[in-house]
Amino acid sequence: MPLKIYRRGEIWHYRGTVAGRRVRGSTQTSIKARALEIAAERETREWKSSHHGPESVLTFADAAMLYRQADRSTRFLEPIEDYWKDTPVKQINAGAVRQSAIVLHPKTSGATRNRQVIVPTQAIINHAAGMDLCHHLKIERFNVATKSKEPVTWDWVQKFMAVSSPHLGALACFMFLTGARISEALDLRWGDVSLAERRALIRQTKIGAERRPHLPQALVAAIANIPSNRETSAKVFQYSSRDTAKPLWRAAIRRAKIKPLTYHACRHGFATAMLHAGVDPITVAKLGGWKDAKHVFTTYGHAMTDETLADRITGQFSGQIIVKKAELG
Incomplete structure (x- = not known):
């Protein structure tokens, strides 16, 4: 049966069967007219998904929600979600993601763009791909200037x-x-x-x-x-x-x-x-x-600066040399 709305407290919800699949959810609104629109939109999406596959209706917001529900790291997600909103995932390609990094971080380094945009965006889409909801996405990272990272001792x-x-x-x-x-x-x-x-x-x-x-x-x-x-x-x-x-x-x-x-x-x-x-x-x-x-x-794996390390090959440590004495005949 088509989706029908019903009230639970002040909020309207919907439920029904579309293309043989049970569907239910909340419209998150107390306004009946808006609830009817949301239920109709959801029904249309379910029919489209049934006929053309899940990728035809999957939005970035949907993929991000699935990613959050899987308890993945949410750091850096909000600006990305605000940028893409309900953009269909099938319309998001590698070039568009790189452009989003430039828009979101116009004055930062390539490392920051990679860490705060490229990596989480790719993670969200590929998480959905792992659920057979869309195709995997490969994105070329921005060039990063190599810096020597000094470790704590x-x-x-x-x-x-x-x-x-x-x-x-x-x-x-x-x-x-x-x-x-x-x-x-x-x-x-x-x-x-x-x-x-x-x-x-x-x-x-x-x-x-x-x-x-x-x-x-x-x-x-x-x-x-x-x-x-x-x-x-x-x-x-x-x-x-x-x-x-x-x-x-x-x-x-x-x-x-x-x-x-x-x-x-x-x-x-x-x-x-x-x-x-x-x-x-x-x-x-x-x-x-x-x-x-x-x-x-x-x-x-930084190189050590001790130039005497080769002595370890022959057993010489800290100035002490291990020598096997020849047996006297």
Whole structure:
């Protein structure tokens, strides 16, 4: 039967069967005339989808809603959703997406356009494509000037912790020793931490997975020193967002008189330190929550400056030479 509207409280809803498929939903309006229009539009779309396939009616707003419902990262989404609104996904091509990045960020770098527009837009459309609602979309990224990313070191972290509040110092320590992203660290709850087992549950929203890294003893001590009621749902590091912590982060750097480095430099430091400690990229990627070991190698595999490293090949370390004495005949 065609879609019919009915009231639930003040709001009109619709329900019925179109092309053999049960359809129901809310018009989100209390005005009957508008509710009838919305129900008619939905019915038309359902018939069109039945005859010409789902891609014929899928809008960017629809795809974005599906992406949100899948609990994917919502960072940077709102400006993109406002830009495309109800544009049919089939009309969105790679060139149009690149142009949207220029319009939304006219004075920013290619890296910012890639991160805040290209990547999330492509993720939304390809998520819908994974549900067979449209075709996958490949988008060429903007050129990015290669910059040397300076990693945080353990010495830097210790100096930072010495002048910070317990929870701010522990935050830096946690990111450096587990490789956690700032968003993952700030979402850590007391119920996710077991100091006795030296484990923590990190929900990796960026890649839709979880991991339970080992907590080195120094990190266990730092977390244990955080004053808190430790309710299961309470945040360990207490900050509501990265922006809330940022002024305090910068102030601590000034007090410690250390090089100003970002939150992400801690994650960068984790990867760099692990690689320089001889841990292979595949293991580093697994321990730090990277999808691709190649990304770890190419992004964080900086060359060491010690020109004597070749001595390790023959067993010579720190000025000591290991020599097998020939047996005397």
